Amino acid sequence: MSTALLHKAYKGDLFKEEGNDLIALLADHLTKTKEGTPSKVTRWVPPQVEYDFWQEYIKEKHSTKEFFSTLLERSIHTHHPKYIGHQIASAVPVSALATFFSAQLNNGMTVYEMGQASTAIEKNVIDMFLKAIGYAQGDGFLTSGGTLANLTAMLAARKTIANDDIWNDGHNHKLAIMVSEEAHYCVDRAARIMGLGSEGIIKIPVNEDYAIRTEVLETYYDKALANGRQVIAIVGSAPSTSTGVYDNLQKISAFAKAKKIWFHVDGAHGGAAIFSSKYKHLLKGIDQADSVIIDGHKMMGTSSITTAVLFKNDVDSYTTFEQKAQYLWDKNDDPEWYNLGKRTFECTKSMMSLRFFAIMNAYGTQFFDDNVTVLYDAGREFGTYIEAHPDFALALTPISNIVCFRYIGNLHPEAYEEVNRKIRQTLLEDGEFYIVSTLLKGEFFLRTTFMNPFTNKEHMELLLEKIKEIAVKIEQTTINI
Numbered sequence: 141m142s143t144a145l146l147h148k149a150y151k152g153d154l155f156k157e158e159g160n161d162l163i164a165l166l167a168d169h170l171t172k173t174k175e176g177t178p179s180k181v182t183r184w185v186p187p188q189v190e191y192d193f194w195q196e197y198i199k200e201k202h203s204t205k206e207f208f209s210t211l212l213e214r215s216i217h218t219h220h221p222k223y224i225g226h227q228i229a230s231a232v233p234v235s236a237l238a239t240f241f242s243a244q245l246n247n248g249m250t251v252y253e254m255g256q257a258s259t260a261i262e263k264n265v266i267d268m269f270l271k272a273i274g275y276a277q278g279d280g281f282l283t284s285g286g287t288l289a290n291l292t293a294m295l296a297a298r299k300t301i302a303n304d305d306i307w308n309d310g311h312n313h314k315l316a317i318m319v320s321e322e323a324h325y326c327v328d329r330a331a332r333i334m335g336l337g338s339e340g341i342i343k344i345p346v347n348e349d350y351a352i353r354t355e356v357l358e359t360y361y362d363k364a365l366a367n368g369r370q371v372i373a374i375v376g377s378a379p380s381t382s383t384g385v386y387d388n389l390q391k392i393s394a395f396a397k398a399k400k401i402w403f404h405v406d407g408a409h410g411g412a413a414i415f416s417s418k419y420k421h422l423l424k425g426i427d428q429a430d431s432v433i434i435d436g437h438k439m440m441g442t443s444s445i446t447t448a449v450l451f452k453n454d455v456d457s458y459t460t461f462e463q464k465a466q467y468l469w470d471k472n473d474d475p476e477w478y479n480l481g482k483r484t485f486e487c488t489k490s491m492m493s494l495r496f497f498a499i500m501n502a503y504g505t506q507f508f509d510d511n512v513t514v515l516y517d518a519g520r521e522f523g524t525y526i527e528a529h530p531d532f533a534l535a536l537t538p539i540s541n542i543v544c545f546r547y548i549g550n551l552h553p554e555a556y557e558e559v560n561r562k563i564r565q566t567l568l569e570d571g572e573f574y575i576v577s578t579l580l581k582g583e584f585f586l587r588t589t590f591m592n593p594f595t596n597k598e599h600m601e602l603l604l605e606k607i608k609e610i611a612v613k614i615e616q617t618t619i620n621i
């Protein structure tokens with residue numbers, strides 16, 4: 141017997157009313173933030189204070205409308221043109237609607253029966269990626285984020301290249317993966333999850349342009365062999381997270397072929413440049429990779445979290461996990477492209493294909509071209525302003541929408557780190573802009589990523605002015621400088 145409470149929770153009229161309120165709230169928020177009307181991108185509150193706030197909040201009654209409204213005020217606004225921080229898309233409304241739709245429909249996706257339309261749509265989305273990359277015999281699927289996608293691709297590499305049947309027998313000898321020292325930390329994490337240990341992740345140094353040094357690959361490979369390791373894969377970053385620099389995929393591919401090892405491209409951030417007629421040249425050689433991953437929720441405008449894992453050879457898309465699950469599927473030998481649970485790490489998976497497809501349906505793949513091109517142009521433009529400004533120095537000329545720089549003013553080089561750390565913290569607490577920071581070759585830099593296609597020259601100039609103002613105040617109040 142159902143209860144009155146359950147009836148209330150599932151009432152269609154209430155859903156309509158609260159849903160309309162929510163869409164009105166978000167649409168209004170979008171219009172205002174896009175214009176930069178709210179003065180703050182974020183309002184910084186220490187974690188414990190925020191925790192206490194919500195602990196108190198739940199003790200009192202609030203309407204759902206009030207709840208969302210309070211939540212909005214206390215969230216970071218990624219649609220604000222002064223949001224130039226971490227790599228997360230300003231979600232396209234139609235993609236957010238698709239996410240909302242799938243959140244309510246909740247089709248499970250493990251097997252075809254539990255998500256027929258979204259499974260077939262997923263295959264169409266994958267076809268779009270395969271065509272753009274140039275994989276004539278490829279296949280793939282969507283998974284929950286770049287971190288999991290990289291792990292999945294590394295597991296496929298191990299299955300294909302390692303001498304042992306590790307899936308069934310466990311590890312009998314030591315394996316290793318080669319990757320740039322600038323690669324995203326999740327590649328290191330994947331190697332450790334796979335039981336490769338510290339020595340199983342071979343970090344290749346970068347050159348002065350922050351790309352992997354391809355001329356030393358042979359040396360590192362030989363050393364690994366001498367240490368009793370079988371190298372199963374090499375990973376190219378497209379681009380690396382801190383700098384936005386693309387590794388030379390053609391050279392890595394030639395090396396991988398010569399050594400008969402797996403070549404994987406981590407294109408979580410910039411693999412989407414494959415859709416940009418202006419910037420796809422950065423990915424030259426990507427079609428030679430055995431596997432590629434591309435995040436939708438970074439450069440393709442989708443809401444989080446959705447990542448494509450793509451394989452050059454369709455069979456590789458099916459070999460990673462081999463498991464019997466009689467209550468889900470009968471045939472273990474048949475690949476059954478439509479039973480996605482055979483191939484994905486997830487069992488239940490959200491209907492993430494809709495997030496791409498809603499954009500494709502509304503705007504075509506041209507949307508992805510426009511988005512990547514506008515954002516990469518913005519990063520490069522910001523680079524030229526910094527270069528021309530005597531108080532600032534670039535870490536490197538930006539290649540993409542990621543720009544690393546620091547305030548130098550009249551500072552002694554020994555004070556760069558202290559002052560720039562204080563600048564970043566002051567900006568965070570102030571909230572008008574959101575930017576982040578990174579360490580490059582041990583040195584501290586401010587880091588911006590242009591994720592919002594409405595961030596323009598005016599915002600860039602205001603940011604530099606603001607940093608300068610903050611720096612001058614720091615210089616006046618800090619005795620160490």
Ligand SMILES: Cc1ncc(COP(=O)(O)O)c(C=O)c1O
Nearest residue numbers: 285286287324381406408409435
């Ligand atoms: C190059 C690269 N790979 C992987 C990841 C991890 O992706 P996700 O955040 O989707 O797990 C990131 C995230 O910033 C990244 O920049």
